Amino acid sequence: MTFDRRIKIAPSILSADFANFGAECRAIEAEGADWVHVDVMDGHFVPNITFGPATCAAIRPHIKGVMDVHLMIAPVDSYLEAFAKAGADVITAHLEAGPHIHRTLQAIRGLGKKAGLALNPGTGLDAVAHLLDMVDLVCVMTVNPGFGGQKFIESQVAKTRALRAMIGDRPIHIEIDGGVTVETAPLVAAAGADVLVAGSAVFKGGSVSNPAPYGANIRAIRAAAEAVAV
Numbered sequence: 740m741t742f743d744r745r746i747k748i749a750p751s752i753l754s755a756d757f758a759n760f761g762a763e764c765r766a767i768e769a770e771g772a773d774w775v776h777v778d779v780m781d782g783h784f785v786p787n788i789t790f791g792p793a794t795c796a797a798i799r800p801h802i803k804g805v806m807d808v809h810l811m812i813a814p815v816d817s818y819l820e821a822f823a824k825a826g827a828d829v830i831t832a833h834l835e836a837g838p839h840i841h842r843t844l845q846a847i848r849g850l851g852k853k854a855g856l857a858l859n860p861g862t863g864l865d866a867v868a869h870l871l872d873m874v875d876l877v878c879v880m881t882v883n884p885g886f887g888g889q890k891f892i893e894s895q896v897a898k899t900r901a902l903r904a905m906i907g908d909r910p911i912h913i914e915i916d917g918g919v920t921v922e923t924a925p926l927v928a929a930a931g932a933d934v935l936v937a938g939s940a941v942f943k944g945g946s947v948s949n950p951a952p953y954g955a956n957i958r959a960i961r962a963a964a965e966a967v968a969v
């Protein structure tokens with residue numbers, strides 16, 4: 740993975756057909772996805788359950804590019820090795836998932852993976868200032884994690900802009916997760932985000948047997964973001 744700040748679209752397979760993950764991953768990459776975003780939920784840290792490392796390992800051979808694993812689980816540390824072995828390229832843990840985020844980020848890098856730090860909408864940036872040398876990506880949640888298809892929380896745009904200023908020249912991605920659409924993508928791109936996760940806005944109108952809408956949706960989000968990217 741080489742670092743750049745170009746706009747990257749990362750479809751979330753939370754909105755894919757769960758009975759067809761392999762084909763869905765191949766379809767979104769063929770239709771122009773840059774990264775594949777994989778949402779892991781435990782029914783404890785968030786009020787929803789998705790899947791774990793075995794599913795990640797099963798879909799890995801169907802992804803040519805970056806597998807971006809977003810862990811909405813607590814505790815997290817005891818599962819990091821399993822997700823690393825499953826083939827994640829980026830492993831993102833939540834600041835709110837436990838008292839020892841610094842140790843968690845160290846452990847992710849120790850496993851040879853890019854370390855992501857996710858922030859819930861109600862979490863400020865104060866702690867991030869102390870973790871900048873520990874992270875490869877900061878994920879600004881623009882919905883409360885747990886479900887796809889929620890409304891984008893506008894107050895996170897100012898947070899994204901402040902985070903971009905804090906990061907300066909450091910090679911740290913800013914990822915936006917939740918409610919990203921053609922309408923909201925420009926708001927965060929202009930604020931300095933480079934990785935745009937989108938679930939419902941990418942998968943709407945398409946299917947494994949009719950993947951063309953995925954491509955149209957990805958291109959529309961990318962164009963809206965690139966028009967204003969900083």
Ligand code: DX5
Nearest residue numbers: 884885887888917918938939
């Ligand atoms: C929410 C997940 C997101 C979500 C995005 O907890 O982390 O990745 O699937 O879905 P949309 O784009 O539909 O808001």
Ligand code: ZN
Nearest residue numbers: 778809916936
């Ligand atoms: Zn996510």
